[in-house]
Amino acid sequence: xxxxxxxxxxxxxxxxxxxxxxxxxxxxxxxxxxxxxxxxxxxxxxxxxxxxxxxxxxxxxxxxxxxxxxxxxxxxxxxxxxxxxxxxxxxxxxxxxxxxxxxxxxxxxxxxxxxxxxxxxxxxxxxxxxxxxxxxxxxxxxxxxxxxxxxxxxx
Numbered sequence: 001x002x003x004x005x006x007x008x009x010x011x012x013x014x015x016x017x018x019x020x021x022x023x024x025x026x027x028x029x030x031x032x033x034x035x036x037x038x039x040x041x042x043x044x045x046x047x048x049x050x051x052x053x054x055x056x057x058x059x060x061x062x063x064x065x066x067x068x069x070x071x072x073x074x075x076x077x078x079x080x081x082x083x084x085x086x087x088x089x090x091x092x093x094x095x096x097x098x099x100x101x102x103x104x105x106x107x108x109x110x111x112x113x114x115x116x117x118x119x120x121x122x123x124x125x126x127x128x129x130x131x132x133x134x135x136x137x138x139x140x141x142x143x144x145x146x147x148x149x150x151x152x153x154x155x
Contacts, residue, residue, distance in 0.1 A: 028130045029096060031118065031142075032082070032089040032150035043155060044081055044088035050110065052081045052090075059095035060105035068095075079108075089150065094120045096129055116153075 035043040035050060043049040057078040058065040068078040078093040095104040102121055109115040121133035132144040134151070141151040 025127045027128075029094055029120075029122070030149065031092045031094060031120070031131065031134055032084065032148070033092065033136075034084070034087060034089045034150065034152045036152055036154050038154060042087040044090070050090075052077075052079060054110065055079055055090070056109040057092065058107040058109065059097060060107070061095070061097045065107055068093075078106075084150070092118065094118055094131065094134075096122060096124075098122055098124065 037043055037046070037049075041049075044051070055077075057068040059068050059078075060066075070076050070078070074080075075091075075093065080091050081088050082091050090108075092106065092108065094106040098104055102123070104120050104122055106118045106120070107115055108118065116137050119135040119138075120131045123130045123132050130144075131149065133140065134142040134149065136151070136153060142149055
């Protein structure tokens with residue numbers, strides 16, 4: 001009986017994915033932003049600069065800004081400061097809620113009076129979700145296959 005159950009499990013495992021495109025999930029949406037002041041100092045590495053706890057992310061859904069928080073995730077606020085090759089960067093998980101043009105909008109709020117808008121073009125093909133373009137405050141900052149999805153912003 002154990003051999004029959006084992007054979008059934010192996011058979012189901014082999015035929016569970018008839019087509020590779022239907023069984024695999026690829027989510028590639030992270031954006032890295034290095035924030036610098038006018039003197040070229042990294043704002044996450046200087047006194048009175050930025051810190052992760054004071055930044056809030058909002059996703060635009062049905063025309064309204066919704067504060068992002070998912071307690072079950074490693075980065076519940078949708079952001080984390082990470083050490084890169086050239087210093088600390090802010091890693092952002094942008095909204096994946098798309099409008100009719102396959103664009104999403106994410107607001108990065110540094111304070112009540114200081115915020116920026118990221119617009120992303122996202123390809124949601126089959127089970128893939130991949131950012132293909134990034135605009136920061138209306139300026140195109142990154143396109144697919146151009147380089148790693150990282151850019152600098154002077155604040």
